[in-house]
Amino acid sequence: MPIVFDNVSYVYGENTPFEHKALDGLDLTISENEITGLIGQTGSGKSTIAQLCNGLYKPTSGTVTVDGVDINADKKKRRDNFFRVGLVFQYPEYQLFEDTVEHDIAYGPKNMGLDDAEIARRVADAARFVGLEEESLSKSPFDISGGQRRRAAIAGIIAMEPKYLILDEPASGLDPQGRDDILTKLKNYQREKGIAVVIISHSMEDMAKYCDKIIVLGKDGVYKYGTKAEIFADPVALRGIGLSVPQITKVMYKAEQLGVKFERPLYTVAAAIKDVLKMLDGEARDDT
Amino acid sequence: MIRDITLGQYFPGNSPIHRIDPRMKLLMAIIMIVATFVASSGTSFALLFIATLILFLLSRISVKTLMKGMKPIVFILIFTTFFQIFFTRTGDLLFEWRFIKIYTNGIIFAIKMFIRVIVLITSTSVLLSYTTSPIALTDGLEQMLKPLAKIGVPVHDFALIMSIALRFIPTLLEETEKIMSAQKARGTDFSTGSLMKRARALLAVFVPLLASAIRHAIDLADAMICRGYRGGSGRTKLNVMKLKFTDFLWLFAAAAVLAGTILCNPFTLDVIKGAFIK
Numbered sequence: 001m002p003i004v005f006d007n008v009s010y011v012y013g014e015n016t017p018f019e020h021k022a023l024d025g026l027d028l029t030i031s032e033n034e035i036t037g038l039i040g041q042t043g044s045g046k047s048t049i050a051q052l053c054n055g056l057y058k059p060t061s062g063t064v065t066v067d068g069v070d071i072n073a074d075k076k077k078r079r080d081n082f083f084r085v086g087l088v089f090q091y092p093e094y095q096l097f098e099d100t101v102e103h104d105i106a107y108g109p110k111n112m113g114l115d116d117a118e119i120a121r122r123v124a125d126a127a128r129f130v131g132l133e134e135e136s137l138s139k140s141p142f143d144i145s146g147g148q149r150r151r152a153a154i155a156g157i158i159a160m161e162p163k164y165l166i167l168d169e170p171a172s173g174l175d176p177q178g179r180d181d182i183l184t185k186l187k188n189y190q191r192e193k194g195i196a197v198v199i200i201s202h203s204m205e206d207m208a209k210y211c212d213k214i215i216v217l218g219k220d221g222v223y224k225y226g227t228k229a230e231i232f233a234d235p236v237a238l239r240g241i242g243l244s245v246p247q248i249t250k251v252m253y254k255a256e257q258l259g260v261k262f263e264r265p266l267y268t269v270a271a272a273i274k275d276v277l278k279m280l281d282g283e284a285r286d287d288t
Numbered sequence: 289m290i291r292d293i294t295l296g297q298y299f300p301g302n303s304p305i306h307r308i309d310p311r312m313k314l315l316m317a318i319i320m321i322v323a324t325f326v327a328s329s330g331t332s333f334a335l336l337f338i339a340t341l342i343l344f345l346l347s348r349i350s351v352k353t354l355m356k357g358m359k360p361i362v363f364i365l366i367f368t369t370f371f372q373i374f375f376t377r378t379g380d381l382l383f384e385w386r387f388i389k390i391y392t393n394g395i396i397f398a399i400k401m402f403i404r405v406i407v408l409i410t411s412t413s414v415l416l417s418y419t420t421s422p423i424a425l426t427d428g429l430e431q432m433l434k435p436l437a438k439i440g441v442p443v444h445d446f447a448l449i450m451s452i453a454l455r456f457i458p459t460l461l462e463e464t465e466k467i468m469s470a471q472k473a474r475g476t477d478f479s480t481g482s483l484m485k486r487a488r489a490l491l492a493v494f495v496p497l498l499a500s501a502i503r504h505a506i507d508l509a510d511a512m513i514c515r516g517y518r519g520g521s522g523r524t525k526l527n528v529m530k531l532k533f534t535d536f537l538w539l540f541a542a543a544a545v546l547a548g549t550i551l552c553n554p555f556t557l558d559v560i561k562g563a564f565i566k
């Protein structure tokens with residue numbers, strides 16, 4: 001069963017001069033067994049949503065249901081929610097604190113009260129998924145590179161084997177190759193485990209490349225929810241809420257205006273290369 | 289949440305109190321502190337209480353905010369009041385039950401102590417923390433201490449250290465909150481378990497927090513050097529503080545409260561009486 005937001009509002013600093021309504025009557029659904037992309041302008045409430053999903057924040061009004069249960073109904077079950085809905089914060093590498101990377105990854109599973117053998121299995125598993133080499137596991141988290149630290153932090157959540165995995169801008173601040181690498185690994189992880197993954201990102205490219213469904217947040221609530229094709233069908237409207245379609249899709253629209261017809265809408269460079277090559281191939285054959 | 293701690297937090301606004309020059313507010317706060325300590329008669333306490341009430345009402349700070357700020361001292365307040373009531377052994381005996389004896393003076397001292405603490409906290413926090421931004425406060429302090437620079441006291445450096453520290457309090461609080469949330473999401477339990485367990489839970493916050501504080505310090509130092517910071521001499525201010533006529537009126541009012549407090553004390557009254565009778 002999915003994560004469902006029903007008419008959720010969230011107010012920061014209620015009853016202070018700093019009161020700020022971050023979410024107002026939000027309805028949204030995060031489906032199982034797919035990667036959902038959550039995109040929206042800065043300040044649209046993405047991180048707030050993430051923290052509402054696992055119960056770190058309690059909605060000011062409305063309910064958040066996970067697997068059909070209101071997660072804020074039973075205070076004693078709060079910790080269970082954290083384990084069920086794994087949340088990787090933005091810049092998670094700044095929370096590493098144990099003496100070795102291995103111990104840090106084991107921190108979550110240990111808090112779950114698992115036995116040593118199971119913890120060891122999960123740590124090894126998680127490290128493999130994010131691509132951390134054996135030798136960095138025994139190093140101090142302060143002695144490895146930024147990209148490796150990011151991986152270690154993500155592994156720390158993956159090791160808890162949550163049913164839902166939410167990542168707040170997992171690729172921000174990484175080089176292009178690092179971005180692709182980490183997102184690909186996440187996608188593989190999702191495909192292998194069949195869990196629900198939510199990726200929060202600013203990059204339309206990343207959304208197009210790695211997500212099955214996309215939630216676009218507008219000024220007030222969910223602006224649109226659907227597949228890539230549905231979301232990117234109207235670039236003008238997207239621009240209206242301060243977002244845009246992937247670069248390659250823009251190129252495709254331009255080309256279509258100039259009379260070049262593509263067989264299918266294009267959202268990723270890889271698909272575009274394939275189609276253009278096919279087209280060129282076809283033309284070459286026409287010439288001969 | 290951690291940010292709910294309001295003691296020492298600035299509430300932006302534009303009340304008459306907000307508009308007083310920070311230097312004057314510092315002086316007024318000092319005067320109020322002196323006044324609370326010299327006050328001893330009932331009249332002087334009433335005077336102080338009314339003066340504080342006026343300050344508070346003019347500042348347009350909500351009662352709720354003030355109460356929240358008082359929370360940390362409630363325990364001390366109750367404790368001292370309790371001590372005054374039960375352990376003062378002078379005056380008339382009011383009540384006796386087994387070993388508990390309550391005397392009139394106990395009650396009087398307790399009430400005075402109570403008003404003293406309330407006045408002290410309210411007046412200083414209304415004047416300084418709630419209505420004066422920390423930056424304005426350090427600026428004011430720096431201006432007031434400037435003469436000391438002549439005898440070699442590094443006033444500017446102290447002011448800089450203080451304003452940087454103040455500047456980073458909200459940042460570090462925010463960071464603490466973020467790190468705590470992140471560790472909670474990994475199942476850290478901050479509120480239950482043995483002392484040892486909780487200490488260990490806190491370690492998960494302190495280590496990243498310390499690392500981040502050091503990172504901030506290095507970044508800030510680099511940024512300051514890159515922008516040509518070279519100490520205090522010859523630096524000018526963007527916002528030059530200027531005293532207004534009303535600022536002096538406020539200072540005068542505070543001085544009047546102090547004078548009134550001293551005049552209302554029995555000791556002074558006796559002295560005055562003595563002078564006239566002679």
Ligand SMILES: Nc1ncnc2c1ncn2[C@@H]1O[C@H](COP(=O)(O)OP(=O)(O)OP(=O)(O)O)[C@@H](O)[C@H]1O
Binds near residue numbers: 040
């Ligand atoms: N701790 C806080 N206290 C007060 N207001 C906050 C707090 N955190 C966020 N906000 C406000 O709530 C709104 C939503 O914030 P949120 O962090 O969820 O946005 P976001 O979509 O994640 O933005 P970004 O893309 O910049 O990460 C913003 O307007 C922000 O200013």
Ligand SMILES: [Mg+2]
Binds near residue numbers: 046047048090168
């Ligand atoms: Mg965010």
